[in-house]
Amino acid sequence: MKYYSTNHQTPDVTLQDAVVKGLAADKGLFMPERINALPASFFDNMSTMSLQEVAYAVAQAFFGEDIPADKLKQIVYDTMNFDIPLVKVSDNIYSLELFHGPTLAFKDVGARFMARMLGHFVTGQRSTVNVLVATSGDTGSAVANGFLGVEGIHVYVLYPKGKVSLIQEKQFTTLGKNITALEVDGTFDDCQRLVKTAFMDAELNAHMQLTSANSINVARFLPQAFYYFWAVAQLYNIVKETAGNSLQSSIFNLPSSIVCCVPSGNFGNITAGLFGKRMGLPIKRFIAANNRNDIFYNYLQTGQYNPRPSITTIANAMDVGDPSNFARVLALYDGSHSAICQDISGATYTNDEIADEIRRVYETTGYLLDPHGACGYRALREGLQPGETGFFIETAHPAKFKDTVEGIIGQPVAIPQRLQEFMKGTKQSIDMTSRFEDFKAYLLTQ
Numbered sequence: 001m002k003y004y005s006t007n008h009q010t011p012d013v014t015l016q017d018a019v020v021k022g023l024a025a026d027k028g029l030f031m032p033e034r035i036n037a038l039p040a041s042f043f044d045n046m047s048t049m050s051l052q053e054v055a056y057a058v059a060q061a062f063f064g065e066d067i068p069a070d071k072l073k074q075i076v077y078d079t080m081n082f083d084i085p086l087v088k089v090s091d092n093i094y095s096l097e098l099f100h101g102p103t104l105a106f107k108d109v110g111a112r113f114m115a116r117m118l119g120h121f122v123t124g125q126r127s128t129v130n131v132l133v134a135t136s137g138d139t140g141s142a143v144a145n146g147f148l149g150v151e152g153i154h155v156y157v158l159y160p161k162g163k164v165s166l167i168q169e170k171q172f173t174t175l176g177k178n179i180t181a182l183e184v185d186g187t188f189d190d191c192q193r194l195v196k197t198a199f200m201d202a203e204l205n206a207h208m209q210l211t212s213a214n215s216i217n218v219a220r221f222l223p224q225a226f227y228y229f230w231a232v233a234q235l236y237n238i239v240k241e242t243a244g245n246s247l248q249s250s251i252f253n254l255p256s257s258i259v260c261c262v263p264s265g266n267f268g269n270i271t272a273g274l275f276g277k278r279m280g281l282p283i284k285r286f287i288a289a290n291n292r293n294d295i296f297y298n299y300l301q302t303g304q305y306n307p308r309p310s311i312t313t314i315a316n317a318m319d320v321g322d323p324s325n326f327a328r329v330l331a332l333y334d335g336s337h338s339a340i341c342q343d344i345s346g347a348t349y350t351n352d353e354i355a356d357e358i359r360r361v362y363e364t365t366g367y368l369l370d371p372h373g374a375c376g377y378r379a380l381r382e383g384l385q386p387g388e389t390g391f392f393i394e395t396a397h398p399a400k401f402k403d404t405v406e407g408i409i410g411q412p413v414a415i416p417q418r419l420q421e422f423m424k425g426t427k428q429s430i431d432m433t434s435r436f437e438d439f440k441a442y443l444l445t446q
């Protein structure tokens with residue numbers, strides 16, 4: 001399968017090149033030239049398959065031409081070795097809990113998959129591949145843990161000093177081995193600028209092989225499609241149970257009334273869901289839930305895309321002022337605003353509205369949302385039409401935002417065991433200024 005650039009100014013590349021390079025030479029994002037639909041027989045059986053089986057079938061549609069079947073199966077099975085349950089929160093609204101992985105956020109899926117696929121592509125290569133990743137918190141931990149110990153790859157995590165939570169910091173500064181944490185005296189935007197400038201620096205690229213693990217990489221964003229299929233399979237089983245087995249076995253017999261809501265920042269996650277729909281997944285429509293960084297929401301309303309500097313909110317993983325994957329959404333719909341509006345609607349919430357939702361849902365149902373999932377839940381609660389059933393992506397565990405969530409519900413939030421484990425490690429990081437010359441000088445010594 002060939003991959004083209006959304007900027008169309010550079011020749012198509014192989015999957016291997018797309019994964020190793022991350023970004024196209026013309027600064028566009030890579031897109032697969034085709035999206036293979038899954039056969040009816042797959043949908044007929046989907047609800048009886050395991051998560052790993054569903055994921056492998058979807059992975060074959062993406063990557064089957066380019067990776068030997070046994071290798072691809074191993075990558076998928078290693079990546080998807082934790083639960084992703086669909087949990088009922090209220091009438092007609094379900095939570096797809098993507099926080100049961102090692103760092104308790106959905107980014108574990110893409111990061112673990114990408115680490116294994118990149119590892120596959122660099123085996124036998126003489127020089128090390130260096131992954132640069134800028135993080136405001138969650139990406140760094142998922143990527144660092146995903147790549148830990150993968151041979152032939154070194155990861156540099158750049159994070160803004162004093163601007164990530166203690167738990168988040170521990171998740172990428174305590175690992176050692178092939179993971180180096182750089183504590184940048186600046187903001188997340190500074191970190192991202194350092195990384196982007198490094199990719200464009202000829203001297204640095206001659207010195208070392210650099211790639212990105214942000215959601216621009218196809219090996220990180222495409223695997224996220226797996227769990228949209230898994231959500232529908234589980235929803236089918238739940239509906240079937242409550243309907244007393246009166247439904248027939250085909251997944252197509254679900255009334256196509258499923259609405260999927262994705263709390264969105266850089267729009268990698270929702271784009272993977274849109275790929276799923278193209279592959280035949282019976283999802284009627286999507287809702288992109290934003291916090292006050294609602295550039296996409298405004299695009300839907302006006303047809304104008306106006307990026308602007310991000311503002312800090314309590315759903316901080318969605319504080320993105322210029323979502324990278326917007327280019328992919330446009331490519332998927334040939335730039336047609338009306339076609340995009342047919343499949344996707346938007347929602348935007350203030351900090352107060354997010355906090356109210358966490359409190360309200362906790363008090364009325366006992367379910368504890370994190371600030372990102374709260375945007376997703378609220379958008380479904382307000383946006384579902386009669387006869388529709390919704391699920392939202394619960395993108396992280398509420399304990400990752402312990403202080404915020406405790407302040408809202410006025411009760412302690414228990415920290416899961418695997419999160420506590422990280423707290424025991426010793427922080428190791430390298431101080432870095434926000435000047436590119438300093439960052440470059442450091443990398444040139446590596």
Ligand SMILES: *Cc1c(COP(=O)(O)O)cnc(C)c1O
Pocket residue numbers: 105106107138139215263264265266267268269270317318372395396
């Ligand atoms: C990254 C992240 C998001 C946003 O996902 P995108 O793919 O960037 O749209 C939402 N919630 C949490 C918890 C995240 O870590």
